Amino acid sequence: MNTASVSRRTALKLAAGTAAAVPLLRTAGASAKVDERADVIVLGAGLAGLNAALLLEEQGYKVLVVEGRDRVGGRLYTMDDVPGRPEAGGSGVGTGYARLFDRCKQLNVAFEEHRPRTEGTAANTAIHVDGKTILARDWPSSPHNPFAGDTRKLPPWLAGPLSLLPFNPLPDATSWRDPAFAKHDRSVAEVLAEQGWTPAQIRLAYATNPSYGNSGHDLSAMMWWHIARNAEVMAGDGKVHASVGGNQRMPEAMARAVKGTIHKNQAVIGIRSDADGIEAVCENGSLFCGKALVCTLPATALRLIRIDPALPPKVQTAVDTISYNRVFQVHFVPTRRFWEADGLPPSMWTDTLAGRFMALNYGSDPADVTTFLAFVNGFQADRLDRMPPEAAAVAVLAEVERIRPSAKGALRPIKVWSWQRDPFAGGAYACWQPGHIATQAHAFDEPVGRLFFAGEHTAAVARGMEGAMESGERAALQIIERFQETL
Structure with missing residues (x-):
């Protein structure tokens, strides 16, 4: 089983490395070995960072992108190693996603009908609560409703x-x-x-x-x-689409269009700026310098980075306290059609560790099931995150088999994924707590010196993928306005 979850040890290593790396920081004009200089450094090769990079390059700026992972896309991630290539993050694309569609059209990215999501429908989902399994048609009259x-x-x-x-x-x-x-x-x-x-x-x-x-x-x-x-x-006209072969193909096409270097596997642990420029130092000692920096990292990842000079209190408070949704996933391949044996719909919405146990179909026959996905959120995801990944998969499988005996021996776990355990994410997407919108949602609207902010948590109008594109556009325009005569 692929337990593709980054350990907390790695996250702690990043945090511990921050203090050790502080002496390595130099001003942009100092004599320390610089791996690359550019007009603008972009942290993060997700949709926000890639859109900002492309827009800036279109205006003649030299841009370099620094990405901690070994891939582009950020929290938009197609699992190419799982049958059907399900989406770990970033599923449907509504026709109102104008920025995303425009960029993909420019880059000849093909689209198809909507890929399966995790919500399920009343037609193919049973409800399991309080130890009872209830068909959707019986839910309105159920004593457990x-x-x-x-x-x-x-x-x-x-x-x-x-x-x-x-x-x-x-x-x-x-x-x-x-x-x-x-x-x-x-x-x-x-x-x-x-x-x-x-x-x-x-x-x-x-x-x-x-x-x-x-x-x-x-x-x-x-x-x-x-x-x-x-x-x-x-929603636009109501139709929902996805990129052919998975939504990962969208950031990959954007990355190919970026003229500057995209440095992968570079975990940034420090950012320092002064009157002459701004720099990013990485865990391995790499140093990148520029005149401006766009940080697209989620607040949960930005918390692990030392910033000098320190951020203003309002911005730092937002960085420290913005919440992110928990998403824990276990992907299974069915070895037999157990749902035909018990007569229940293949999918289940449960109040157990199995969460939303959804049948995903990526084939031409609607009756086929490519994989099952246990999509777990909230406090139940916290429980699973406290276990080793393989143990968590076993716990979820045991819960499925307990509430659905026909599934015993019919499911093979093949991949575990937790957005909380990814040190470059720390959660799936921003989730505003009561009172935080009024006090923190504007925290990233304006740059702090040479440091500009983007990412879905900074978007003013859109959400998700389109929100990321919106935020990258805003940061790029702010840089163009600020530095149009000096960079």
């Missing part, structure tokens, strides 16, 4: 988000960071409790396989409302 009124008719993965929609105060996708709406930056639990929701209802809807946060108490309702308004824009 805690919801009331029309919400009882919804599957549990839709009950929470759809119940918040009627109370959405945001007029559009841009207003979530407007101070005029700051009073709505409250927890999901608080908003729903005011509408009569019980703790049991909130727990099932927001603390069981949560798409964002870990519970209704650590997630801002404003974030869900922004997601809803953003979806109205990003």
Whole structure:
């Protein structure tokens, strides 16, 4: 089994190496050996960094990209070593993803119909809660359904988000960071409790396989409302696509188009700037110098980097406290069609360590199952992250076999992936806690000296992949405006 999870030892090594590397830092004009100089250094070869690099090069700037991993794409990652090439991060591309589609069209990246996601549908998903397996058609009348009124008719993965929609105060996708709406930056639990929701209802809807946060108490309702308004824009005509061969092909095409060097396997542990320039020093001693630097790293990765001069308190607070969603995955290959033996749908939405146990199909026959994915979020993901990867896979498999005896001996785990254990990610995507949008969402809008910020957590309008593209564009335009006559 490929346990492709980066150990915490590596993350700790990066953090410990920061202090040791501080003496290696030099100003951009000093005599220390410099591996490469450019007008602009870009940290991170994900969509944000690659878009910023391409836009800057199109305006004549010399750019170099520094990436800690051995691949490009960041948290957009197609698992080419798993049958069907499922997406570990970054799945569907809505037709409203204008920046991404425009760039991919320019680079001749082909698209196809939407690739399978992890949500499931009522037609192919059974619900397992409180030790009972319930068919979707029986859920509205089930005694294990805690919801009331029309919400009882919804599957549990839709009950929470759809119940918040009627109370959405945001007029559009841009207003979530407007101070005029700051009073709505409250927890999901608080908003729903005011509408009569019980703790049991909130727990099932927001603390069981949560798409964002870990519970209704650590997630801002404003974030869900922004997601809803953003979806109205990003959905476009309603059709959802993916890149042929996996969405990894998009950043790969962008990387091939970058003229400057993309330095992979370079873990940055220090950033220093002065009146003459800015530099990035890596764990292996490599030194890169420029006049400006675009940092696209998520806050969880930026925490491991020593920055000199220190960031202003508002920015540092955001770096230290922004939360990221937990995503833990175990991929399985079925050795027999066990779902035909028990008569249940192949997929299950559970309140166990198996999380969302979803059948993925990448073939031409809709009845075929290429792989199964246990997609685990929230506190259950924390439990799995505290185990060695192989032990976690065994624990998930045991849970599947316990709640579904027909699956015993019919699943072979082939890959484990945890975004929390990736030291260059530390989580899947930014998740705003109550009160944090009002106080921290603007923290990265403006540069700090020669240091500019990008990444999906800094986007003002879009989310996900398009948000990353938006943020890279903003950082590039800020650099062009600041340095157009001096670089």
